[in-house]
Amino acid sequence: MPIQDDSRENQMIDRFNLTVPPDRKRADIDAHLKIDGLDIPFELKSTTNGSIATARDFGMGHIEKWRANQIHWLFGFYLTEEDKADYFIYCSPDDMEKWYSYMEAYIKPDIVLGENLPGHVDENLVQVILGDKDVYTKDDAFSIMKKQYTAEEYTRLMDADDGYTLGRMTEILRARAEYVIARGSTLNNPHIPANFFNGREHIVEEPAIKLRELVRAYLRNKRATEEAAA
Known part of the structure; x- marks a missing residue:
C-alpha cells in the first residue's frame, strides 16, 4: 500500500475509533467496529479524485469474501487536500450489493470460459x-x-x-x-465510479458517533427484514 494511502487509512481508523488486530496481514480485513457486543468488519478506502480503487488482481474471490464476511465499507474523500478528508461515506453490505452484482456480471464470461x-x-x-x-x-x-x-x-x-x-x-x-x-479473468484494480456515491450521506461532524448511528440503523432494518421474512 502506498505510504499516502496507508496514512489516510490510519487517519480513518483514528477518527472513527476502529480497531485493527496487531497481526493483521495485507489480505485481512482492514478494521473492525466494536458496537453493542458485535464486531463489525470494515473495508477502508480513500480517494483524491472521486472514484475508488478496489483491489489488484480482482476476481470473484474478492466478492465472495466481502459477501461472506458481511463487510461494511468506509470511504474517505480527500478531494481538496491529500492529507485532510473533505468528508466520508459509509456503505453497508446491502449498499454495496449493487456494485458486487455489476462486477460479478462483468467478469462472468471469463469465469465461464475458465x-x-x-x-x-x-x-x-x-x-x-x-x-x-x-x-x-x-x-x-x-x-x-x-x-x-x-x-x-x-x-x-x-x-x-x-x-x-x-x-x-x-x-x-x-x-x-x-x-x-x-x-x-482477474481485473487490475477496478474502480468504484464516483457516481456510485451520488446522493449518499456525507459524514463530516462527529464521525465516530455518526458511523455508529448509521451502523445501528442498518442492523435494526436488517433484523426487521429477517423477522418479517421468517
Missing part, C-alpha cells in the same frame, strides 16, 4: 505443441508449466522413466490452461 475451456485440452493439442513422443521430458513439462511447479512437483508427476506419458502431459497442459485463463 471453467469450461481447459476441459477441451486433449492429447492432440499436446502433440501440436510438443510433438508426438513416447515419453515427454522434464524440459517438455517445464516449457508448459514454467515456474508454476516446484522441482519436487515436476518429479512427483512423472509417470514414466524420467519423464511423462502423453496422458500425464495432457493433464499438465490442462492445468496450465486453467491457470492462464484464471489469471486472465
Whole structure:
C-alpha cells in the first residue's frame, strides 16, 4: 500500500475509533467496529479524485469474501487536500450489493470460459505443441508449466522413466490452461465510479458517533427484514 494511502487509512481508523488486530496481514480485513457486543468488519478506502480503487488482481474471490464476511465499507474523500478528508461515506453490505452484482456480471464470461475451456485440452493439442513422443521430458513439462511447479512437483508427476506419458502431459497442459485463463479473468484494480456515491450521506461532524448511528440503523432494518421474512 502506498505510504499516502496507508496514512489516510490510519487517519480513518483514528477518527472513527476502529480497531485493527496487531497481526493483521495485507489480505485481512482492514478494521473492525466494536458496537453493542458485535464486531463489525470494515473495508477502508480513500480517494483524491472521486472514484475508488478496489483491489489488484480482482476476481470473484474478492466478492465472495466481502459477501461472506458481511463487510461494511468506509470511504474517505480527500478531494481538496491529500492529507485532510473533505468528508466520508459509509456503505453497508446491502449498499454495496449493487456494485458486487455489476462486477460479478462483468467478469462472468471469463469465469465461464475458465471453467469450461481447459476441459477441451486433449492429447492432440499436446502433440501440436510438443510433438508426438513416447515419453515427454522434464524440459517438455517445464516449457508448459514454467515456474508454476516446484522441482519436487515436476518429479512427483512423472509417470514414466524420467519423464511423462502423453496422458500425464495432457493433464499438465490442462492445468496450465486453467491457470492462464484464471489469471486472465482477474481485473487490475477496478474502480468504484464516483457516481456510485451520488446522493449518499456525507459524514463530516462527529464521525465516530455518526458511523455508529448509521451502523445501528442498518442492523435494526436488517433484523426487521429477517423477522418479517421468517
